[in-house]
Amino acid sequence: MQRAIIEPNPTPPADSKAASPSKPGSLLQHPNSVAAEVRNLRKIYNVGSPQAHEALKDVNLSIRANEFFTLLGPSGCGKTTLLRILGGFEMLTSGTCRIFGEDVSRLPPEARPVNTVFQQYALFPHMTVRRNIAFGLEMLGKPKAEVERTVERMLDLVHMREYADRRPDTMSGGQRQRVALARALAPQPKLLLLDEPLSALDLKLRQKMRLELKSLQRETGITFIFVTHDQEEALAMSDRVAVISNGHLQQVGTPEDIYEQPQSRFVADFIGESNLIEAKVADSAGSEAAFDIEGFGQVQAPIGQRVEVGQQVWLSIRPERLVLGAVHREGPQATVTDRTYLGNAVEYHLRAGKHALTARSPRGGLRGRQDFAPGDAVSLGFEPGSIKVLLS
Ligand SMILES: Nc1ncnc2c1ncn2[C@@H]1O[C@H](COP(=O)(O)OP(=O)(O)O)[C@@H](O)[C@H]1O
Ligand SMILES: [Mg+2]
Structure with missing residues (x-):
């Protein structure tokens, strides 16, 4: 059953404090605006069947423009489901989902100002790095000169210029993940969704990529919604973190809030x-x-x-x-x-x-x-x- 709640004027989010100061290079978005908002969101898989499973239970969440926002929780708690609903890959069961004020609950992924980096970076193995990054821009019908300019900028952004003519299958996991990021960032989405993008990397590289991702987010000003089950990763990178357990939003706050002021046994135990x-x-x-x-x-x-x-x-x-x-x-x-x-x-x-x-x-x-x-x-x-x- 769909029970979409239509609000003609989005109400300010309950948890909107003073917006964080504008980040350098963040020309894309107004720092006070809300990038993504879900209200009374529920997701039941296999609705009406004996296998029905409630993956998200009445989730309310506001993510600000320019934020590095992380969804954190143990495996199976509903992180990917929430991200897929935001990206348009999964239909919500009830509630609303807005992106930059627009109700996108019924829009397909390609109609949303959103791009996604999945856990398994699906690069085209037979194309060079440069071609991989250009592909999405070409599909959008961008002029050739603009595509070339953007690709060069992205290569610099992820420090992959010297690999531009290599194919992904000749590169390390970390390098491939950088290319996947460049490809997702190239069309300048207003919102980037990242589903455990570092989980396939070894610890040293993961720690390096944490810093790179964070500075990439600062440089581009694109709102990042990042999913991880790794609390250290979440604390190290995020402006704010939402802790999820068993389909419930447990607590939302800065890394310091979450660590210093846990509001439930679950959060106190899961974080640190x-x-x-x-x-x-x-x-x-x-x-x-x-x-x-x-x-x-x-x-x-x-x-x-x-x-x-x-x-x-x-x-x-x-x-x-x-x-x-x-x-x-x-x-x-x-x-x-x-x-x-x-x-x-x-x-x-x-x-x-x-x-x-x-x-x-x-x-x-x-x-x-x-x-x-x-x-x-x-x-x-x-x-x-x-x-x-x-x-x-
Ligand atoms: N397509 C699906 N059909 C049925 N159940 C699903 C489906 N996808 C996920 N689930 C279930 O929903 C719950 C949340 O899954 P998921 O969002 O993938 O969790 P996480 O990403 O936090 O590990 C899990 O119990 C999972 O088994
Ligand atoms: Mg997942």
Whole structure:
């Protein structure tokens, strides 16, 4: 069933804060405009059959022009489905999908100001790099001189000039991916969709391409919607990230927001690492509350929402913000069960009552920082503001 919601005037997105400052070279788009917007978006595959599967559940999202925006979540959470709906390769079940204000829900891919780079870069193996990049422009009927000019510019942009007359099958994965990017960027789409474009590359090349992609986005001013399951990749490249789990949008924010202020257990756990501890509200006054942790004692933490005494919550603490000390005072204690040397840090596994915790110290045992061994009893300290209270 199609239930398209038609809005004659797009309402400003709920999450539109002050737009980020215009990026250099971004002449294409007005920095305040909304590049893509989905409202009440649902996607059910095999609707009405026993194999029906709801891949997207009421997703609302606004992506600003000039943003490097990332859809992040585990495999199967619906990232590709959302990207394919934006690109026009998949029909939405209900809701709306707008691109630069226009309702594109029923437009075919070629009628949208959008280009896509897929996971498997589908270059023409028998054509040179130059011909691969020119192909799409020729299909659009661009004049020959303009095609040539654009191709040369794209070759420079992705640093592939010296490979212009080679065929893709004689090149490395990273080089082929650069050609795929150049080909997708050549027609100057207003929006570029990228579905895990780096996943086929090895780690070193992936890290290099991260930086290249980010600067490519800055230089062109084209809005990028990038899909990945790799949280490090998402944090490193994005202006904002949308975390998706099981077809639900969990949280949207800057990399810092997502890492520092997770709003659910899923986000706290999926982005980086977290100690998640069950606790009960013991006392609550204003913006602070005290929490009882079984077999552990009481801790204080700031709260962003109302909580009731006795309410069950989760506390999230990053391993690097858990501070170990010698046992010399009252307060939470733990026993070291394992110590792992990681080169740039030392990781301690701890047991405190029924809770297993992880602490990471950047200079464990070095430069005066105290080191601990398995079997040691330690006191647990929390850096101010390090305990996040999560209700779901
Ligand atoms: N064509 C399809 N028919 C039926 N189910 C599909 C189809 N494509 C994807 N799915 C299902 O929808 C869910 C989301 O898939 P997908 O968007 O590919 O996830 P992701 O890209 O995050 O890994 C998965 O459970 C997947 O099995
Ligand atoms: Mg996918």
